[in-house]
Amino acid sequence: xxxxxxxxxxxxxxxxxxxxxxxxxxxxxxxxxxxxxxxxxxxxxxxxxxxxxxxxxxxxxxxxxxxxxxxxxxxxxxxxxxxxxxxxxxxxxxxxxxx
Amino acid sequence: xxxxxxxxxxxxxxxxxxxxxxxxxxxxxxxxxxxxxxxxxxxxxxxxxxxxxxxxxxxxxxxxxxxxxxxxxxxxxxxxxxxxxxxxxxxxxxxxxxxxxxxxxxxxxxxxxxxxxxxxxxxxxxxxxxxxxxxxxxxxxxxxxxxxxxxxxxxxxxxxxxxxxxxxxxxxxxxxxxxxxxxxxxxxxxxxxxxxxxxxxxxxxxxxxxxxxxxxxxxxxxxxxxxxxxxxxxxxxxxxxxxxxxxxxxxxxxxxxxxxxxxxxxxxxxxxxxxxxxxxxxxxxxxxxxxxxxxxxxxxxxxxxxxxxxxxxxxxxxxxxxxxxxxxxxxxxxxxxxxxxxxxxxxxxxxxxxxxxxxxxxxxxxxxxxxxxxxxxxxxxxxxxxxxxxxxxxxxxxxxxxxxxxxxxxxxxxxxxxxxxxxxxxxxxxxxxxxxxxxxxxxxxxxxxxxxxxxxxxxxxxxxxxxxxxxxxxxxxx
Numbered sequence: 001x002x003x004x005x006x007x008x009x010x011x012x013x014x015x016x017x018x019x020x021x022x023x024x025x026x027x028x029x030x031x032x033x034x035x036x037x038x039x040x041x042x043x044x045x046x047x048x049x050x051x052x053x054x055x056x057x058x059x060x061x062x063x064x065x066x067x068x069x070x071x072x073x074x075x076x077x078x079x080x081x082x083x084x085x086x087x088x089x090x091x092x093x094x095x096x097x098x099x
Numbered sequence: 100x101x102x103x104x105x106x107x108x109x110x111x112x113x114x115x116x117x118x119x120x121x122x123x124x125x126x127x128x129x130x131x132x133x134x135x136x137x138x139x140x141x142x143x144x145x146x147x148x149x150x151x152x153x154x155x156x157x158x159x160x161x162x163x164x165x166x167x168x169x170x171x172x173x174x175x176x177x178x179x180x181x182x183x184x185x186x187x188x189x190x191x192x193x194x195x196x197x198x199x200x201x202x203x204x205x206x207x208x209x210x211x212x213x214x215x216x217x218x219x220x221x222x223x224x225x226x227x228x229x230x231x232x233x234x235x236x237x238x239x240x241x242x243x244x245x246x247x248x249x250x251x252x253x254x255x256x257x258x259x260x261x262x263x264x265x266x267x268x269x270x271x272x273x274x275x276x277x278x279x280x281x282x283x284x285x286x287x288x289x290x291x292x293x294x295x296x297x298x299x300x301x302x303x304x305x306x307x308x309x310x311x312x313x314x315x316x317x318x319x320x321x322x323x324x325x326x327x328x329x330x331x332x333x334x335x336x337x338x339x340x341x342x343x344x345x346x347x348x349x350x351x352x353x354x355x356x357x358x359x360x361x362x363x364x365x366x367x368x369x370x371x372x373x374x375x376x377x378x379x380x381x382x383x384x385x386x387x388x389x390x391x392x393x394x395x396x397x398x399x400x401x402x403x404x405x406x407x408x409x410x411x412x413x414x415x416x417x418x419x420x421x422x423x424x425x426x427x428x429x430x431x432x433x434x435x436x437x438x439x440x441x442x443x444x445x446x447x448x449x450x451x452x453x454x455x456x457x458x459x460x461x462x463x464x465x466x467x468x469x470x471x472x473x474x475x476x477x478x479x480x481x482x483x484x485x486x487x488x489x490x491x492x493x494x495x496x497x498x499x500x501x502x503x504x505x506x507x508x509x510x511x512x513x514x515x516x517x518x519x520x521x522x523x524x525x526x527x528x529x530x531x532x533x534x535x536x537x538x539x540x541x542x543x544x545x546x547x548x549x550x551x552x553x554x555x556x557x558x559x560x561x562x563x564x565x566x567x568x569x570x571x572x573x574x575x576x577x
Contacts, residue, residue, distance in 0.1 A: 061381060078136050086241055092239065
């Protein structure tokens with residue numbers, strides 16, 4: 001069985017808002033298959049009795065910060081790298097759901 | 100065929116912390132766009148989230164007040180989707196191990212007289228997204244990230260709600276509990292409290308659930324009620340015509356009072372959840388859970404029961420008084436100053452709440468001292484003023500922010516209870532209003548009310564109506 005097919009790559013591309021042409025689809029399908037088969041080596045380990053880890057430092061838990069204000073960035077700085085802006089807003093293509 | 104409705108509700112609640120859930124930016128509403136942002140809530144590469152302790156414990160508090168179990172090991176997950184209001188392209192949320200689960204809220208819709216359980220499936224903590232603004236007649240949208248990262252609690256029920264009335268009652272009671280806990284301002288206008296609904300219909304007796312429709316964009320509780328009513332009718336109509344109900348998201352249009360399909364370009368939801376590796380797991384000791392449980396305030400239902408047993412109030416009055424914490428507190432303060440709970444309850448649920456409704460404000464905003472009301476009640480009891488004068492006095496006291504006693508002194512509002520003076524007036528009236536006297540004597544007893552009214556008018560409402568009544572009766576019959 002193929003580790004990833006073109007339909008899945010297309011679907012993931014859509015979720016990521018990427019438009020792939022035919023050549024790219026071919027290329028990425030191949031590359032992703034190669035990456036996934038390498039990673040799938042991990043499946044060979046028996047993890048039946050190992051609790052899932054959600055954080056790299058297994059002994060660390062309950063790390064909090066107090067509810068105290070810290071200075072925010074200056075709005076001009078925030079918008080400095082924006083490809084498009086209007087006033088103090090970021091500007092982007094229209095995204096009204098349902099229209 | 101008869102149909103029944105099955106509803107599940109999903110409430111999003113912004114927690115009233117000073118700072119965002121994973122960074123130190125302010126959560127203050129209504130500020131200049133993008134002025135409360137930093138590398139964390141803007142999703143800059145390399146920035147790391149750290150959980151706000153207050154947001155976490157507020158969440159535990161809500162979970163316990165809704166009778167939920169707390170998860171042994173709490174972790175966060177990334178919910179992946181691409182949308183301009185989400186700078187990281189994922190939302191930090193909770194997936195398979197929510198903070199809490201298996202809760203219950205008791206409802207008692209008006210008129211049904213029955214108490215019903217609505218199971219709470221889960222309560223979990225996540226971050227809010229930014230705000231999108233869509234300028235009219237333009238082909239672009241604007242993004243403000245001030246809201247990005249504001250702590251958001253998601254409260255999801257099981258599909259236990261069987262009517263729009265039940266849905267409305269659940270929301271009112273949930274909001275009341277949340278206000279008691281003081282964890283959020285619950286202000287729907289500011290978006291601090293938002294509600295989505297899942298609704299389906301099925302033939303009565305049928306076990307399997309019908310196809311569900313998700314309803315969004317209902318900005319008020321009234322909107323929720325209207326949208327659910329509309330959707331119930333629409334779905335039953337389709338079912339009766341033998342047409343298929345499509346699983347979809349529909350938006351409530353409050354102007355046209357209809358729901359419309361939200362034709363999303365997005366494919367089936369595919370969020371590719373995975374654990375958030377930038378946050379450590381969280382464990383709350385049982386001792387801490389117990390401590391928080393014990394520190395919870397008396398909640399609306401318990402308070403209502405106490406008002407019934409301690410003050411002898413009716414179930415209805417107790418329910419109304421305890422529906423809002425500030426009204427319940429006000430009532431109790433008044434009873435301390437004037438220990439006649441039933442009278443106080445009548446005035447608070449009557450005149451005081453009428454003022455709140457007429458002005459559409461809260462008790463805090465009305466800013467009337469408990470002693471203002473109790474002074475007035477004491478004056479009625481001692482006969483200094485009449486009940487009618489009392490109502491006007493309360494209003495004036497609220498409007499001018501002055502003590503009722505001072506107003507009475509200044510405006511010479513003392514009630515006339517001087518019997519000799521009133522007798523003299525009564526005799527004059529009887530002499531003048533011969534027709535009414537004849538009417539009364541021929542058995543038309545309501546002529547008495549007219550005669551009392553004459554004296555009340557003459558004294559600009561200051562005469563003590565009970566005494567006037569008595570005197571006139573004595574004169575007429577004597």
